[in-house]
Amino acid sequence: MVSKNQIKLITSLQHKKYRIEHQLFIAEGVKVIQELLASNFVLEHLFETEAIFEHVSISQKTVIKEADMKRITALSSASSCLAIFKIPPASKIDTKGLIVALDDIRDPGNLGTIIRLCDWFGVTQLLCSHETVDMYNPKVIQATMGSISRVKINYVDLNAYLLQNSLPVFGTFMDGKSLYKDALPKEAILILGNEANGISVELEKNIKNRIAIPRFGDIQKTESLNVATATAIFLSEFRRHEL
Numbered sequence: 001m002v003s004k005n006q007i008k009l010i011t012s013l014q015h016k017k018y019r020i021e022h023q024l025f026i027a028e029g030v031k032v033i034q035e036l037l038a039s040n041f042v043l044e045h046l047f048e049t050e051a052i053f054e055h056v057s058i059s060q061k062t063v064i065k066e067a068d069m070k071r072i073t074a075l076s077s078a079s080s081c082l083a084i085f086k087i088p089p090a091s092k093i094d095t096k097g098l099i100v101a102l103d104d105i106r107d108p109g110n111l112g113t114i115i116r117l118c119d120w121f122g123v124t125q126l127l128c129s130h131e132t133v134d135m136y137n138p139k140v141i142q143a144t145m146g147s148i149s150r151v152k153i154n155y156v157d158l159n160a161y162l163l164q165n166s167l168p169v170f171g172t173f174m175d176g177k178s179l180y181k182d183a184l185p186k187e188a189i190l191i192l193g194n195e196a197n198g199i200s201v202e203l204e205k206n207i208k209n210r211i212a213i214p215r216f217g218d219i220q221k222t223e224s225l226n227v228a229t230a231t232a233i234f235l236s237e238f239r240r241h242e243l
Contacts, residue, residue, distance in 0.1 A: 002047060002068045010084065011036065016134045016143060023087045025136035027200050028079045035146025036085055044084040047072065054082055054196055070218045074138035077199040087136060094125040098238055101127040101158055103203055104194040105227060108133050111226040112143020114192075119147035121235040126153045127161065127189075158191070162206040165189065168206050171199050175211035175223065193233075195227050 002010075012018035013026045024044055027033050030052060035045060037053065046053060046061040049069050053061065069078045100123050105111050111133050118126050133140060133155050136197070162169055170184070171191045191207065193199035213225060213233050226235075 002062065002072065006045075006104050007068075007072055010082070013084070013138045014074045014138055014203050016137070019087065019136050021147050024084050025087055026074060026082060026084055026138055026142065027141050028073060028075055028082045028138070030079070030081060030144065031146070032142060032146050033081055033083045035149050037081070039146075039149030041088065042086040043069035043148060044086055046081065046083045047212070048081040050080060067174055075142065076122060076146055082173050093127070093154050093156070094152060095167070096236075097125065098123045099127060099167065099189045100231070100235070101129075101161075101189055101191045102132050103129050103158060103191060103199050104131040104197075105192070106131075106133055107195055107227075108137045109143050110137065110140035110195065110226070110228045111137075112140040112148075115140070115144045115151050115153065116147040117228065117231050117235055118151045119144075121239050123235065124150075124152055127158065129158050130155055158203055159206060160205070162189070168209060170209040170211050171204065172230060173198065173210045173212055176210035178214045179211045179234060180214070183241050188238070190213050190234055190238065192231055194229055 009022070010026060013022065013024055019025050027036055043056070043060055046056055047069065048061060049064060049066050066078070070083065072081065072082060080241065100114070100118055102114065113128060130134070132155070133144050133150065141148060167187055167189050168185055169189045169191065172193065193197060213230060
């Protein structure tokens with residue numbers, strides 16, 4: 001069974017305040033949990049409705065009923081497993097290579113997808129402004145599909161970071177220069193902004209290279225691309241020049 005105290009703890013971890021207080025987060029689904037178990041993340045406890053993770057110690061897992069899983073899930077449809085992991089200490093920022101920086105990204109699905117894209121394109125360092133959604137939000141964890149275990153994520157003051165870093169900085173703007181015009185460097189900081197407002201005015205002052213994804217077609221009435229979709233295009237173009 002899952003106790004009342006366990007239910008209270010697990011459901012509280014859907015909120016950032018309690019994740020910080022307990023230094024724990026939840027992950028759901030076989031794929032995500034498998035990836036995290038195979039990484040450096042430390043398992044606190046696992047709940048499953050059937051015997052899935054046989055290699056996990058009996059003392060660290062509990063078999064529960066589907067009805068109980070529905071009570072603790074953060075998903076619209078409960079999975080067959082939910083795990084609690086410890087939040088690790090923040091890692092040292094890697095200042096080399098291609099770095100992605102996010103300015104005030106609010107949608108958990110967008111952040112999770114961007115983390116997964118960083119993993120796909122070999123970007124090991126992701127920087128987030130303090131206003132960006134929490135990386136341990138259950139919806140973020142779900143959207144990463146385990147990639148969160150392979151991408152270093154740090155929350156920083158982006159303005160301060162840019163002022164002390166020597167890498168070329170590229171910001172994504174609607175009126176920027178086409179990213180297809182010139183070759184892009186192997187080492188750089190790529191900044192993407194808020195879903196509704198783009199990159200903040202304060203941060204814009206420290207960006208010398210303004211790039212954009214050009215629109216094609218005769219009508220050209222589409223206002224913008226989803227930030228995760230745009231990230232995929234930008235990263236693809238940055239990496240293409242390395243082939």
